[in-house]
Amino acid sequence: MAAARCCVALLVVVALASLTACNGESFQGGIAVTASEGFADMPGTTAPVPGVPDSGLSSYNDVFSGVTDANGVDQHPSAPVNRSWTVDAEFGVVIAA
Amino acid sequence: MRYCHKLRVRWAIGSRIQYALSAMMARFGSLLMLSVVSVCIALGSTSCFSRRESPEVLLFARISTKVASRGYVSTLSPTGGRVEDILASGRGRLYESVSANSLAGLSVMLVRDSGSSGIRTPQLYEGRLSSDASWHVVPNIVGLQGPGFISSDTSQLLFSMAKQSQPALYSLWVTNFSDGKPRQVTNPDNSSWDTSPCWRPDGKELLFTRVRRDQGSRLHASLMRVDLQTTVTSVIFSEDAAVGYGAYSPDGMEIAIWSSRGLEILNVSSSQRTIVEPLSNMPGRQYYGGGITWSRDGNTLALPLLNPQTNTYELMTISRHGGHMNTIYSSSEFRILTVSFVRRN
Numbered sequence: 126m127a128a129a130r131c132c133v134a135l136l137v138v139v140a141l142a143s144l145t146a147c148n149g150e151s152f153q154g155g156i157a158v159t160a161s162e163g164f165a166d167m168p169g170t171t172a173p174v175p176g177v178p179d180s181g182l183s184s185y186n187d188v189f190s191g192v193t194d195a196n197g198v199d200q201h202p203s204a205p206v207n208r209s210w211t212v213d214a215e216f217g218v219v220i221a222a
Numbered sequence: 223m224r225y226c227h228k229l230r231v232r233w234a235i236g237s238r239i240q241y242a243l244s245a246m247m248a249r250f251g252s253l254l255m256l257s258v259v260s261v262c263i264a265l266g267s268t269s270c271f272s273r274r275e276s277p278e279v280l281l282f283a284r285i286s287t288k289v290a291s292r293g294y295v296s297t298l299s300p301t302g303g304r305v306e307d308i309l310a311s312g313r314g315r316l317y318e319s320v321s322a323n324s325l326a327g328l329s330v331m332l333v334r335d336s337g338s339s340g341i342r343t344p345q346l347y348e349g350r351l352s353s354d355a356s357w358h359v360v361p362n363i364v365g366l367q368g369p370g371f372i373s374s375d376t377s378q379l380l381f382s383m384a385k386q387s388q389p390a391l392y393s394l395w396v397t398n399f400s401d402g403k404p405r406q407v408t409n410p411d412n413s414s415w416d417t418s419p420c421w422r423p424d425g426k427e428l429l430f431t432r433v434r435r436d437q438g439s440r441l442h443a444s445l446m447r448v449d450l451q452t453t454v455t456s457v458i459f460s461e462d463a464a465v466g467y468g469a470y471s472p473d474g475m476e477i478a479i480w481s482s483r484g485l486e487i488l489n490v491s492s493s494q495r496t497i498v499e500p501l502s503n504m505p506g507r508q509y510y511g512g513g514i515t516w517s518r519d520g521n522t523l524a525l526p527l528l529n530p531q532t533n534t535y536e537l538m539t540i541s542r543h544g545g546h547m548n549t550i551y552s553s554s555e556f557r558i559l560t561v562s563f564v565r566r567n
Contacts, residue, residue: 157290159557161510165440167482169501170466171510171528172433172441175368175415176390192389194334194344195368195382195417196318196559202291202336216439 155202156181160193160214173197179214276300278517280524280537281564283320283331284556294556295320295331295351300522300539300563302550308351318344319369323376324565325351328399330360330370330379346370346381348399361397361404368392368417369560373425380419380428388412394419394430396450407453408432416446418467418511423474426450429458431467431511443467445479458488469514478516478523478542480509485523485540498523498544506531513561516542524550526558537561 160177164170174197180190181201185208189201193214204210279297286292295309295317308325309317315335322329329351335342346367349357360370360379366389368382377399382392392415397404408416410432419430432444442461445468448454459465464482471478477488484501488494501507504527512526512535523540535558537551551558 155290157286159287162441163508164443164464164466165436166442166461166464167466169482169504169506169508170443170480171508172417172431172443172466173511174390175366175384175392176388194318194366194389195332195384195392196285198285198318200291200316200334200336 155200155206156189156204156210156212157201158191158193158199158212158214160197160199160216162216174216177214177216179212181210181212183208183210275566278563278565279325280515280550280561281320281322281325282513282526282537282561283317283559284553285316285318285559286555287557288555291316291336293317297325297564298537298551300517300524300550302548305551319560320351321369321371321560321562322351322564323372323374324567326565326567328372328376330372330381332367332369343386344368346379348379360399360402361395362402363395363404366392371419371421371560373421374423375425378421378425380421382416382419384415391415392417394428394448396428407448407450408455418513420469422447422470423472429468429470429477434461467509467511467514469516471516472518472520476520478514480514480525485514485525487542498542499540499547503547504538507536510557512558515562517563518565522563524561524563526561528557 158179160174161171162174175193175195177193179199182188187205189204191199193199276299279299281297284294284296291311293311293316294307297306311317315333317331317333319332320329328348330346330348332344333347334344344367346360347357348360365383365385370379370381372379379397381395383395384392393406393410394408394416395404395406410416414432414434416430416432419428427450428448430446432446434442443466444457444461445459445465446455446457465479467480468477475490477490479486479488483497485499487496487498507527507529510528514525516523521542523542526535526537528535534552534554535556536549537558538547539550540547
């Protein structure tokens with residue numbers, strides 16, 4: 126299983142908003158998680174992965190959680206960025222009811 | 223006599239100037255000509271040449287990968303140049319996809335709003351890019367909506383959606399703008415989801431990618447189609463064909479496909495495949511599902527690729543006959559989504 130996973134490109138991008146951004150817009154800060162994954166049979170081709178549960182825990186015990194959308198994106202605009210975060214994203218999960 | 227003398231004097235002065243100019247041209251002629259040509263090229267369309275403007279532009283959403291909550295709805299000429307931002311995220315709003323047939327006509331966008339209670343689910347809106355007013359929710363259905371795509375005749379909307387209780391299981395839905403009643407047209411099983419849909423130009427069939435996660439947690443893709451009258455789905459390329467994504471040509475006779483071989487064109491009636499641009503000509507590039515689009519005359523294809531070596535997103539135009547590949551936009555920050563050729567007016 127671990128070997129099989131090696132050939133799959135897997136990417137989680139965590140974007141932190143700029144601390145200095147202050148333009149009066151309410152949607153300006155926070156953390157964005159982006160999930161994409163490579164196809165097993167197609168090198169050079171990836172897909173955004175929806176429904177990936179992601180969560181974050183900061184050094185000040187702030188938390189966030191959510192799931193990625195159809196573009197593989199999950200935004201946490203209220204997450205403070207002047208601290209370090211540990212972000213987890215769980216791939217390989219298709220959530221059924 | 224006097225008159226003649228004046229004329230003769232004028233002619234004499236004129237001929238001396240003419241002689242001087244001729245002498246200068248003989249000595250510095252090529253240099254002068256080069257200078258004039260250089261100035262003309264530098265001035266471009268304003269003075270010497272009138273540049274013919276393309277009747278189409280590329281329309282797309284771009285989302286920052288470095289700064290959370292930054293994104294734009296933008297256009298770019300197929301020949302490159304400056305990116306024009308039509309809409310910018312802000313005031314609690316982020317744009318994740320856009321679709322239109324023309325910049326002046328109806329458009330649909332996927333929007334994520336944030337409020338005091340946190341972020342709300344993605345929602346499709348219809349309206350006009352040329353106007354801030356009259357944007358309203360479409361379709362009227364509760365769920366986690368994905369990117370929406372307008373049909374060629376601007377009468378129907380295609381979109382993906384998942385239930386909130388099953389946030390990974392995106393299926394495809396279609397609605398008429400006239401009645402607004404959405405209907406589900408694909409139904410993937412619990413290990414799959416449907417993505418990257420594309421209208422056949424007659425509006426009677428959809429092309430889409432079904433992504434499946436196997437027991438070993440690896441992803442596989444099938445290129446599929448669904449008949450909108452019967453909602454019967456059929457496989458165009460199964461998983462072992464290593465074809466990931468596709469887009470119908472404007473006449474519906476061909477499909478541009480992204481495969482393990484590169485960018486190809488499939489003739490729908492003969493099933494013949496022609497490689498337009500082999501993967502070897504795009505070293506290291508990754509296609510990430512940002513959209514494949516045809517120009518209205520069917521001569522040019524455009525698609526965004528990721529260069530993982532430099533971590534830059536590139537928007538490429540490629541001649542349908544191959545051989546002419548241009549990078550018209552490159553960014554280390556913005557991921558390009560739902561790119562499409564649209565008319566300027």
